[in-house]
Amino acid sequence: MSPRAALVLLALLSVAAPARGQVSEERVRAAIEDATRGLGQAIAGGSPLAGPSPALGGPGHFSLGAGATVTLAEIEDPTRSEGTVDFALPTGAASAAIGLWDGADLGPGLGGFGALDLIGRAGVVVAREDIEENAPLYAVGLRLGILREGAAVPAVTVSAYRTWVDDLGWEA
Numbered sequence: 001m002s003p004r005a006a007l008v009l010l011a012l013l014s015v016a017a018p019a020r021g022q023v024s025e026e027r028v029r030a031a032i033e034d035a036t037r038g039l040g041q042a043i044a045g046g047s048p049l050a051g052p053s054p055a056l057g058g059p060g061h062f063s064l065g066a067g068a069t070v071t072l073a074e075i076e077d078p079t080r081s082e083g084t085v086d087f088a089l090p091t092g093a094a095s096a097a098i099g100l101w102d103g104a105d106l107g108p109g110l111g112g113f114g115a116l117d118l119i120g121r122a123g124v125v126v127a128r129e130d131i132e133e134n135a136p137l138y139a140v141g142l143r144l145g146i147l148r149e150g151a152a153v154p155a156v157t158v159s160a161y162r163t164w165v166d167d168l169g170w171e172a
Helices: 003-016 025-044
Strands: 062-076 084-101 114-123 134-146 158-165
Touching: 025 062, 025 084, 084 134, 114 158
Parallel strands: none
Antiparallel strands: 062 084, 084 114, 114 134, 134 158
């Protein structure tokens, strides 16, 4: 074998074969998926409803609440052949809902169709050893009433809600 061919073969093998201690792409992807799922659960804070299921009943009606969650997450550690990193991610938030419209009656005992509430939440993802600093979280959405709660029927509503966090930094 010519020295040039041996050099090309050696170069190809060094690129194709993973270096000792190199992290596999699959393990990195698994770690990213685990972290994303845990962070998403923490930011969502459980149910995005800012109050009970029924719509509030139009102008002048509102609800306020506060809550805290601690999300336990287990992330695959891509730097070790086996094992995970476990952490807890606390969040706290205040929530509010404001009735915008009471809705219409569809018949006896079938009211509240089209009732509309503005719902929102503001809080913080609490800094710990894994997170550089507290990060504010926000949410806003609407709750649309389909059916008002009655003696024989449950309340039925549909919510559309958007939650986001600005500048959440993970410490390396």
